Amino acid sequence: MQAVTEQTALLAAPVKNTASQQRVLERLHYLSNFSQQLLILHGPQGAGKSTLLELYLEQASEYAEVAYVIANARSKVSHLRTQLLTQLYGTVAVSDAPLATQLQRQRSLNHAAIVIDDAELLPTNFIAELQQALQTMRVQRQQKFTIIIAASSQWARQQRAPNGNASSAELVQVEPFDRQEQVLFANSLLPDKLRRRFNAERILQQLQGSDGYPGDIQQRMAYAIVAAQARASRDEAEQPSAESTTASASSAASEAAPARRIALRWVLLSAALLALAMAAYVTRDLWGMASTSTTTLKNTRNETPSAATTAAENHSNDANAADTESNRVASLAEPLLTEQQLELLPEDLSISYNSALGDLQSAAERYQNDGKFALSWVKQRDASNADSAQTTTHNDDFADLPLLPSAIVDNAWVAAQAPQHYAVQLMITSDQASAEAFVGDSQLAPFTRIYRKGQGPHQYVIIYGRYDNVDAARQAANALPAAIQRLSPWPKSFAAMQAEMH
Known part of the structure; x- marks a missing residue:
């Protein structure tokens, strides 16, 4: 069983490693097969130790059973034992016995590899337990057994074998990036819109004094990106684009x-x-x-x-x-x-x-008149117009309406009509008195209404009749007296009138 299949959530996705990282990985693989010592991968914070451990686990899972644990300040020895044994052997009975004793109770493995990150947070007695388990499995069981822990360089140098009767642990230091790797890694951190602003020379200027490790490079490039974005925003503010100029002109x-x-x-x-x-x-x-x-x-x-x-x-x-x-x-x-x-x-x-x-x-x-002008209808007094007015057909739709008194503006009646019905608009005037005089002189008063528009300066609209459709309203307009015909009356829906009153 490959133990890594039970802990895939703990492993990072495969990463394309650099040449310096590949050299460290090759050394870890070599020591895993031939060294009997505890391996300590060390480097400063941000050196990429966790990334290297994940790469190692991905590659070592092809030839060994692996177990991976990330230590923390609350880690207990019993819990650490359970995690390691479960990943290596599956479901097993775990006791309070030391790790070496419990490993001897399990079946023999061709090669087992234990990887622990943030080892400086492990309990001190568990480091000694790891050393004892390594010696037991390597010497007594004659089994390939590898333990790799990652920690800071200062902590790694302080570690010695238990009781001082064995050689020190094998220290493997993480190499910093070389100059070309630094430029490539820094360029990969840049947003697409800022990459044209940073060439290799400028990147190296930003990285002057860096220790060459990924964490330090990432921090320096973050400052450079923030500064570049601020500068770009300032340039855009000082030099308005052509679009903003066009927008100002349009405004x-x-x-x-x-x-x-x-x-x-x-x-x-x-x-x-x-x-x-x-x-x-x-x-x-x-x-x-x-x-x-x-x-x-x-x-x-x-x-x-x-x-x-x-x-x-x-x-x-x-x-x-x-x-x-x-x-x-x-x-x-x-x-x-x-x-x-x-x-x-x-x-x-x-x-x-x-x-x-x-x-x-x-x-x-x-x-x-004292300067007040309004549209008005001039009454024609010829006999032919009078005869035409007297022969106007009676409007059955207005049979229920009384003769309009003077000075009536009937917005309420217009608002109460069905919007899909029609009337004939006779004229429009800005003076209410002119509208009322027109209604009185036109001899159409029983069938005529006046409504006032609601927006802007007051305008009074004179309408005639009430019809179910536009064709009926058009026929009524054509049958009006000749004097009214000269005003070009036209059909108008009550929906349009009601909209004008608001």
Whole structure:
């Protein structure tokens, strides 16, 4: 039985050893076969003694039964005996007898090897017991028996054979790495991203004064790695990458974007105000021209009867005063403008006074307003629009709604509608009074609602009807009066309206 198979958890994975380590291993193997002395593998802390013992166990298990124990300050002699005997022979009866006595009771082995790490923590009497067991098995049983213990160099030199009647234990010192091995071992400790920063020359600079053992090399390289990482972080902070510069530029552009949008809004608002002022001015001049033309036409009418009377007097001296009065009355009964005269007038001036009155009143109201502008609907007073409004089809979906009173904004009703249903949006305005005036003038009040948007400046939206789907809402929009059609009404879902109110 190979005892190492029962203690695989205690052994390190196979390690690729260096040339110096291989020389130590070869010496241990040689002494294991030919020396009858206790072997002490020694070196400073961090020399790699444990690694060498694990390599030895891996290789010696091919020709010997091995047992491996790591000593500690709480190790008891009885427990140490049990561990060694169990690993070498399997399940055995263990007693309080010395190790040599119990070994003699077991079956003979071709070669047995006992390896103990941290031997300086072993009880002093157990070191003597190990020496006695080695002599008994080698001399009396004529059996190959090897005991290797690892400890510090100072402790190893203090050990002597029991009673001083035998030669000292065989000391095997761990060799330090040579220069090339130090560089290779140090390079294996570096993170991948730092290896390009450390060439062989720089590594040797970091290892100046080192004892050449793995523990000291590892400690020095740990300090070098921390310093290199700190330096790399400082370099990155002092020299921002192109990505960070691009990100800063993008951030600055994003901060400037709102300012540009605000400036654009002021430009559009100024343009709208200017357009309204120009429209009011042009409308006033236009109606001034119309008044002048009307006065001229009246003068022409007054002159026309005079010319006719004079001609009648020249051609008929016999006419009396009664005939003259009859001619004047007849001339007054004639039309103010003939068809030829109407053709000569501009088309814009051929509108009636009643038709123009509504537009003049609306323009005057806007012109006299104290700087507050709002979208509004100008009521058309022609008979055709009135007839269209009166012939509008009744909306059955609004049959349950009363006529809206003035100044009603019914957000609650809109919120209560099914989101998948539709209405027709007629117009949107920033002034509540304009919205209410539109509802009153449009003759659609029984089927119309107003709701206020919830975000930003208040905006009032006028909707018409309530329909199960978008096709029905589109048909209703197409059936609205011509005056409403000019506002381009369109179907809108209650889901969109409810979202706008929040």
